Amino acid sequence: MITPFKLFGVSLARRRTRRIVVLAYWCVPVPFLCTAFLLNFQRHGFTPIDLLLLLPLPAILGGYSPAGLVKPFNPIPFPPGPGALESRLGAERVKAVLESLRLDELEESVKERAHRTAYALLRWTGSAAAVAYGVESAFFPAWSAVCAAMGAFLLVIALWCLPQSVILWTVPDLDPSVANETLEVPCEQN
Amino acid sequence: MRAELMLMGKRLDMAPQSNRRTLVVLIYAGVALTMTGLWFLDRWRITGVYMIFATIAVNRLLLGGYNFGGLIKPFSGKAPRRKADPPPFLALGLRLYGPEPEENEYCNDERETQQRDRAHYTAYQGLASGLAAIWLIADWQANAPRLLMWLPGGPAIYLYGLVLGLVVISQTLPQAILLWTEPDMAEPDLMEFGAESVL
Secondary structure (H helix, E strand, C coil), X not given: CECCCCECCECCCCHHHHHHHHHHHHHCHHHHHHHHHHHHHHHHCCCHHHHHHHCHHHHHHECCCCCCCECCCCCCCCCCCCCHHHHHHCHHHHHHHHHHCXXXXXXXXXXXXXXXXXHHHHHHHHHHHXXXXXXXXXXXXXXXXXXXXXXXXXXXXXXXXXXXXXXXXXXXXXXXXXXXXXXXXXXCCC | CCCEXXXXXXXXXXXXXXXXXXXXXXXHHHHHHHHHHHHHHHCCCCHHHHHHHHHHHHHHXXXXXCCCCCCECCCCCCCCCCCCCCCCHHHHHCCCCCCCCCHHHCCCCHHHHHHHHHHHHHHHXXXXXXXXXXXXXXXXXXXXXXXXXXXXXXXXXXXXXXXXXXHHHHHHHHHHHHHHHCCCCCCCCHHHHCHHHHC
């Protein structure tokens, strides 16, 4: 479930390391992006820049993006035609890398269980946020727009990143043979 | 998943997939009608919260999953809380007291656990898309589009309605997916139970 990629040269085979990464992720980039969104929203309202703020988040953790610490949840399709990547690395090499990122049966069940955990966490959080939004818009209508946008932004971030965080948090230490595995595949014979 | 549903004292056969799909459609149509009615009542100012209570009732009586009762076994796999005291006389007189459920009524086996997790994964994708859409239109409160200015009450109240709808869906979607996708339940093979000798 965890890719053999290293984060700044640090292996993520150990669960303790992964938990530190998850905590750092939720304590540094997420509050930074929330502050950036809030400042931008108060000055200019909703702008396309806000969409750009969201893009780097799943790219770190993976899952919903092709690269990252967690393998992609949906299989990356093999490119149909000879592209730039294929011509540089060779078709067999690209195919081997994509195959190594596919989830097996056990990983599929881990992925689905992580989504269930994330769903359970967000189900009540989201409902409580909706009730709070209703009460707040009735008593403090001046703050209603900012609160709605900020709450939705936080929930979107949580929805995009929580399953990967759950996976990184819960998957036990990897077997050393798997942890040392790299994406080395034989080069295509010309 | 249960094969029958007790509703108003009648047993409804829920083994065929078509019956379950009809139930899902009726539930969501009912929710949509209730929300429309409440909008006319007070534009969800006070009654909006009642939708959450209505969803709990739907789960308890029809869908199950997050509450004990209904067609789907509890997702938690835990038995419902019961008091150790005997039921009050009034409850017995009104036949409101349910017997202690058997273990197979709330424990999920391996296949059911897998189905539950997959349904949550599918529901998660839908919920994420819905919430992203709501986030994109959250700006309506401050900068409402001119096209929507003619709507009575202003666009903000419709944003609140969308949020309420998403909350209702988030409480019911995994159960609805399970009911919708599970194929027709096989009838027990009578020959296996020695029906030949009875006949």
